Amino acid sequence: MGLLSDIVFCEPTVGGQIGAAIVQLLLWSFITNYDYGVMAHVHKYVKRQPWYPTVQENMKDDDAQVIWDFPDPGFNYVTFFQTIMHHGGGGVLMSLGMLLGQPWLWRHGMLVEVGGMDLLDAFRIANVKFFPPGTFPTNVFLKSKLFGPLMAFxxxxxxxxxxxxxxxxxxxxxxxxxxxxxxxxxxICLGPGLIIKTLDKAKYARLLFAEQMWVFLTFSLGSRTIFYFPAAWSCFLHVWRSPFGSNWNVILPFTWALLAMSAFNLMILGIQLNSFYKRLFGKDTLHAVRRSSSSLTDIVASVSVEFGLTNMFVASRLVARAHKAKDRVKEQHTKDQ
Structure with a gap:
């Protein structure tokens, strides 16, 4: 019963952590399975909704679709729901642990990420590699050369x-x-997008823009910049000054995580700021404003599409720009001929 108790209460022991991580891996492998799990039913439910054609149209220009090229662009909406469910599940456990003064609940919340995503993705990637075709949609993701390195990062x-x-x-x-x-x-940052993405982007352009502003202010600027950097540095100093600070098995992983996540957050912030600047103050935008008094709606819609946040935001943005640049080169080459 000792090991079982350690797993149930996610005790800070090697056996407790490994066992609880495996539990989360098994739980989320069922939840996120698109053949028979929870997400299979979510996928079917979403496709039956009258607003699904609107979702398909909205997701055609989504940066994630540029990379993964799903036969049905609307599937990106389903994966977006999965992302929110994953973050929400871990967040609920962490919140309960903090409110009730039960750290074991908080630790389970942490393992939603470690076991329910990090280890689970590694297992599914191995499954695709060694037992093709493997599981969907991992087998589709792996068609992109960026997926493996980005997942490792x-x-x-x-x-x-x-x-x-x-x-x-x-x-x-x-x-x-x-x-x-x-x-x-x-x-919380991404949740409103579940509703907004079901609306006609031309008819509700300002609402779409407001939702993207909400994501930028709460996620990129708020939690991942203003809150993140002081808090991350404070936590790192706490580790450094603790009795475990001299243990390289602890301090080296913390250092890597601090640097990697800081770089990721800065890339997100920079890309989003650049998108806003180009869309709101670029030449094309200014010409559009002069052409039509209603052009603000078009600008807002354009920003909303360009400013989409996906699971792989940074990769999506960079690859999308690479594709556009490649198309421009081809077009120019054709004209020259």
């Missing part, structure tokens, strides 16, 4: 800090709040 952060924090710092409020803001808060 993204998941290494959770793996490097998740277990060490659970083992040594999970009862410290500073770390609890940082984990909640990192894992749980994105569900």
């Amino acid at each position: 993204h998941h290494s952060v959770g793996l490097c800090v998740g277990i060490p924090v659970n083992m040594y710092f999970s009862e410290i409020y500073e770390f609890q709040l940082f984990g909640l803001m990192t894992l749980g808060f994105p569900a």
